Amino acid sequence: MTTDLSDAPLRLTFLGTGDAAQTPAYGCHCPACERARRDESRRRRPCSALLEAGGQRYLIDSGLTDLAERFPAGSLDGILQTHYHADHAQGLLHLRWGKGAPLPVLGPPDPEGFADLYKHPGPLDFSNPFQAFERRALGQHRKPGGQIFVTAILLAHSKITFGYLIEYGERKLAYLTDTSGLPDESKTFLQQFRLDALILDCTHPPTAPDAPARPQNHNDLTRALADAHAIAPAKTCLTHISHTLDAWLEHHPLPDNSPPATSFAYDGLALEYSNSRQCV
Secondary structure, eight states: OOOOOTTOOEEEEEEEOBOTTOBSOTTOOSHHHHHHHHOGGGOBOBSEEEEEETTEEEEEOOOOTTHHHHSOTTSOSEEEOSOOOHHHHTTHHHHTTOOSSOEEEEOOOOSSOSTTTTTSOTTEEOSSOOOTTOEEEOSSOOOGGGOEEEEEEEOOSSSOOEEEEEEETTEEEEEEOSOSSOOHHHHHHHTTSOOSEEEEEOOBOOOOTTOTTOOSSSOBHHHHHHHHHHHOOSOEEEESBOHHHHHHHTTOOOOTTSOTTEEEOOTTOEEEEOSSSSBO
């Protein structure tokens, strides 16, 4: 008997919501880092997520260093890699020495990759990278309502980086981390969709638009909120959060002009949606 997966929910679980330093940062004694040392729930691990829908499971980024323990062989259908900076790819260095069936790693066409992963890939299959704005059905053929479609969205970072538009039935999520603003073509592309959720890079505390040292490779809060306003999703979850932003948030709430339903993600948070326009 074949199980009908067309009504299975879409679930996105945040496995990590931190930046490269994570929280607590090594050697730092700021209020956010000290609080995270006392309270495990306030820790922020390398930015990553788990996508589950239609009987499939895809990891989004692989910066966690305990992937083999979290995801035994055969438990993932693939990895959606946003880019190949160490904090988003370091977990692959362990997986590549494994055995068994190939594990697709779908990401940008980066000829440098990370370290020597391409030279010694083991079971990791890097042979089918995305191109910018390419839309692709993931996994084996499913009934139309239970199929996951993913589109690679070009981001503004120091290395070629993609975010991903995820479509599952009537549900649409965009996962956009490691970006400083959005390229005009990416913003225009996303504005045509009615997004249920926008997951967006917000690494730094707010800075003035004319500040001489405005962050170059990641959003500050000001820029993140501006892009969320422009895309107008039903919900915005900010991620890739630094300990300096967490420390700033100790004394500052979200600005009054923030888009509706804007919040900061945390490790372990799960967004779950039915396959229609009703949130579970």
